[in-house]
Amino acid sequence: MKIAVVGTGYVGLVTGTCFAETGNHVTCVDIDVQKIEKMRNKQMPIFEPGLDLLFNRNIEQGRLDFTTELAEGIKDAQVIFLALPTPPGEDGSADLQYILKVAEDLGPILEKYAVIVDKSTVPVGTAEKVRAKIQANAKVDFDVVSNPEFLREGVAVDDFMKPDRVVVGTQSAKAQKVMELLYAPLVRQGNPVIFMDEKSAELTKYAANSFLATKITFMNEIANLCELVGADVDAVRRGVGTDSRIGNRFLFAGIGYGGSCFPKDVQALAKSSREYDYNFELLNSVMEVNHRQKTKLFPKLIEYFGGSLRGKTIAVWGLAFKPNTDDIREAPALYNIDEFLEAGATVKVYDPEAMENVREIYGDKLVYSPHQYAASDDADALVIFTEWPVFRTPDFDVLAKGLKNSVIFDGRNLYDLDAMADLGFDYISVGRAE
Ligand code: UGA
Numbered sequence: 466m467k468i469a470v471v472g473t474g475y476v477g478l479v480t481g482t483c484f485a486e487t488g489n490h491v492t493c494v495d496i497d498v499q500k501i502e503k504m505r506n507k508q509m510p511i512f513e514p515g516l517d518l519l520f521n522r523n524i525e526q527g528r529l530d531f532t533t534e535l536a537e538g539i540k541d542a543q544v545i546f547l548a549l550p551t552p553p554g555e556d557g558s559a560d561l562q563y564i565l566k567v568a569e570d571l572g573p574i575l576e577k578y579a580v581i582v583d584k585s586t587v588p589v590g591t592a593e594k595v596r597a598k599i600q601a602n603a604k605v606d607f608d609v610v611s612n613p614e615f616l617r618e619g620v621a622v623d624d625f626m627k628p629d630r631v632v633v634g635t636q637s638a639k640a641q642k643v644m645e646l647l648y649a650p651l652v653r654q655g656n657p658v659i660f661m662d663e664k665s666a667e668l669t670k671y672a673a674n675s676f677l678a679t680k681i682t683f684m685n686e687i688a689n690l691c692e693l694v695g696a697d698v699d700a701v702r703r704g705v706g707t708d709s710r711i712g713n714r715f716l717f718a719g720i721g722y723g724g725s726c727f728p729k730d731v732q733a734l735a736k737s738s739r740e741y742d743y744n745f746e747l748l749n750s751v752m753e754v755n756h757r758q759k760t761k762l763f764p765k766l767i768e769y770f771g772g773s774l775r776g777k778t779i780a781v782w783g784l785a786f787k788p789n790t791d792d793i794r795e796a797p798a799l800y801n802i803d804e805f806l807e808a809g810a811t812v813k814v815y816d817p818e819a820m821e822n823v824r825e826i827y828g829d830k831l832v833y834s835p836h837q838y839a840a841s842d843d844a845d846a847l848v849i850f851t852e853w854p855v856f857r858t859p860d861f862d863v864l865a866k867g868l869k870n871s872v873i874f875d876g877r878n879l880y881d882l883d884a885m886a887d888l889g890f891d892y893i894s895v896g897r898a899e
Pocket residue numbers: 586614615616617618619674677681714715716717718719720721722723724725726727730786787
């Protein structure tokens with residue numbers, strides 16, 4: 466098939482590259498001239514494990530190309546994906562200006578039937594708005610379909626190539642056939658392509674992310690309770706997660722969820738519910754509890770150091786909102802680093818991928834360490850914010866020798882409590898005995 470992907474952010478690039486990999490011809494369109502130029506030279510603009518291999522291969526084999534011209538990009542395309550940003554507006558609702566502008570531009574330049582696919586996370590009713598914008602100037606027949614993505618950063622290629630399910634919102638039999646064909650290589654093991662009406666598809670995306678955010682938040686509250694009653698959240702997690710009705714994934718307590726999706730989508734669903742005069746109270750609590758969770762670790766440091774961090778050096782391992790990404794949007798690490806700086810501490814940081822992004826925000830306010838032990842050497846304490854694999858089995862001898870005090874504050878519960886006690890560390894984690 467001939468496919469166009471408009472918008473080469475994270476979702477667009479993964480979608481375009483993976484559909485090229487299944488044998489389609491994909492043209493990616495973006496208004497950013499420099500970005501397009503770089504991609505033409507095989508420079509991948511995002512960090513996503515495994516994607517660069519597919520990206521290079523498909524460019525070399527002529528199945529993946531790039532343009533800044535919408536008309537050129539969509540020429541002969543049977544499917545046109547809209548993978549444009551939907552940032553939260555001032556009031557928390559998703560801002561649709563980029564999607565609607567492209568929809569408006571598409572109308573007059575569509576030359577033959579195409580399926581236009583909303584891939585971005587958009588509020589209920591967006592497909593209808595996109596259709597109306599295109600329709601206003603269209604000369605040919607077309608369909609608009611909602612096809613939300615469920616990719617996780619860091620494992621997006623795998624999620625795309627082996628999806629649990631694909632959700633497609635359309636009532637057009639013609640569009641349904643096209644989408645079935647497109648996704649057929651990805652669902653050969655019997656994982657379903659679930660067809661439904663557009664609005665339900667649009668809502669499915671928000672419901673899935675909000676449910677997962679709620680699941681994590683619930684466990685964070687259980688962790689807080691564990692600390693008060695002297696229970697161990699890891700044991701509780703194993704105990705409840707083995708119930709197949711609950712499931713064992715997304716039950717890890719920590720210092721709150723972050724990233725570009727959960728915070729934005731929970732807020733947007735709460736906001737759009739209010740527009741229908743519905744108070745989605747559960748989501749309001751999820752947002753509040755998640756914010757509170759980010760603040761849980763800092764007082765533990767203050768208490769440990771007798772009331773003040775002034776003059777202390779704090780080593781930070783992990784800046785990205787989760788492992789295998791350089792994304793620092795809404796990362797709990799940043800909230801805490803601000804607190805450490807405000808309290809008068811020197812902060813030495815290390816992250817395998819996110820250092821440059823953090824440097825852009827903090828400049829010379831932080832000490833950037835070339836490796837994890839350079840951060841912990843001569844620090845008064847180590848604080849862990851991201852569960853990168855490289856932090857899971859560190860050399861504790863090197864760590865103990867380098868740190869001024871053998872103390873670790875762990876926002877991700879990476880280590881075994883007994884093992885840490887045997888090693889002589891003061892080890893303060895989330896929802897477990899100290
Ligand atoms: C999330 C969803 O998982 C994807 O399905 C969805 O497509 C994506 O949002 C999106 O809307 O684009 P992502 O934000 O990449 O993906 O990251 P997740 O792996 O879901 O993690 C989100 C946050 O939850 C992270 O801060 C992570 O540390 C936290 N988390 C996750 C926990 O605190 N505990 C857990 O058990 C799992």
